[in-house]
Amino acid sequence: MGFGTEPDDCPVMQEGLEPSKKTLSMSEPAMTCPYPQVKICGLTRPHEAARCAGLGADAIGLVFFPQSPRNVTPEQAGAVVAALPESVAAVGVFVEAGFSFIMSRVERCGLSMVQLHGRESPRLAARLTAEGVGVIKALFVGGRPGLTAVQVFDADAYLVECARGPLPGGNAMAWDWGAARDFGAHHPLVLAGGLSPDNVGDAIRAGLPAAVDVSSGVEASPGRKDTDKVARLIAAVHGSARHYAARTLQPVFRPKGGALHA
Numbered sequence: 622m623g624f625g626t627e628p629d630d631c632p633v634m635q636e637g638l639e640p641s642k643k644t645l646s647m648s649e650p651a652m653t654c655p656y657p658q659v660k661i662c663g664l665t666r667p668h669e670a671a672r673c674a675g676l677g678a679d680a681i682g683l684v685f686f687p688q689s690p691r692n693v694t695p696e697q698a699g700a701v702v703a704a705l706p707e708s709v710a711a712v713g714v715f716v717e718a719g720f721s722f723i724m725s726r727v728e729r730c731g732l733s734m735v736q737l738h739g740r741e742s743p744r745l746a747a748r749l750t751a752e753g754v755g756v757i758k759a760l761f762v763g764g765r766p767g768l769t770a771v772q773v774f775d776a777d778a779y780l781v782e783c784a785r786g787p788l789p790g791g792n793a794m795a796w797d798w799g800a801a802r803d804f805g806a807h808h809p810l811v812l813a814g815g816l817s818p819d820n821v822g823d824a825i826r827a828g829l830p831a832a833v834d835v836s837s838g839v840e841a842s843p844g845r846k847d848t849d850k851v852a853r854l855i856a857a858v859h860g861s862a863r864h865y866a867a868r869t870l871q872p873v874f875r876p877k878g879g880a881l882h883a
């Protein structure tokens with residue numbers, strides 16, 4: 622696909638690596654969230670990203686995947702990131718890209734996190750983490766890598782969605798979000814797939830995630846966000862706090878300005 626070219630960039634799953642130790646524990650930072658964080662993915666325009674941030678989005682996703690209708694150039698992505706406040710995370714979404722390609726986008730565009738949305742290796746995730754880049758690993762119910770791959774991927778958070786649709790992500794495919802609930806009780810879960818302002822409350826009640834990720838459900842057209850839908854979605858998420866009465870939620874997104882915020 623024309624991505625990484627170095628031997629170390631090989632984007633296939635590797636065996637025999639140390640299992641991830643990343644689970645929720647009392648040793649995590651004391652900051653808490655009353656409701657799940659929100660990532661709005663697939664932004665292509667600076668003014669729409671700024672509006673999403675103003676409405677309360679905690680993270681913005683930029684897709685670096687040429688086959689996606691939401692694909693951005695480094696110039697477009699840099700302009701979107703520049704429009705964000707320091708408190709918001711700038712997440713680059715990659716599909717089986719190599720280390721050098723990813724790091725070039727991180728540095729050039731000012732990304733604070735990367736989302737690995739294909740069959741990348743645990744070693745790639747570890748190398749990015751060692752560079753100080755936040756990592757979100759996508760895992761797939763009914764696809765590969767599945768939820769058990771959490772044991773070999775050390776990541777800040779795990780985005781879980783189903784594996785249906787023509788693209789690796791951004792397919793607007795709803796699924797049984799409750800199937801991720803047990804996973805989210807033990808790992809930082811970003812729930813995704815087919816979420817919209819109308820169903821996100823049900824999805825949160827079912828899956829109890831630390832964050833939700835939405836693309837198609839808040840779009841006017843692919844790559845263009847409808848900020849009225851974004852406002853309704855965020856209001857619904859903020860109305861879900863009652864479901865977390867017995868849970869402590871910690872932030873999962875690293876703001877582009879550096880410090881974690883509650």
Ligand SMILES: O=C(O)c1ccccc1NCC(=O)[C@H](O)[C@H](O)COP(=O)(O)O
Nearest residue numbers: 662689790791792793814815835836837
């Ligand atoms: O959105 C894309 O076009 C995309 C393409 C290739 C890999 C990942 C992609 N999106 C990743 C996301 O984080 C989406 O927000 C996630 O898959 C949920 O999408 P949707 O069901 O449309 O809300």
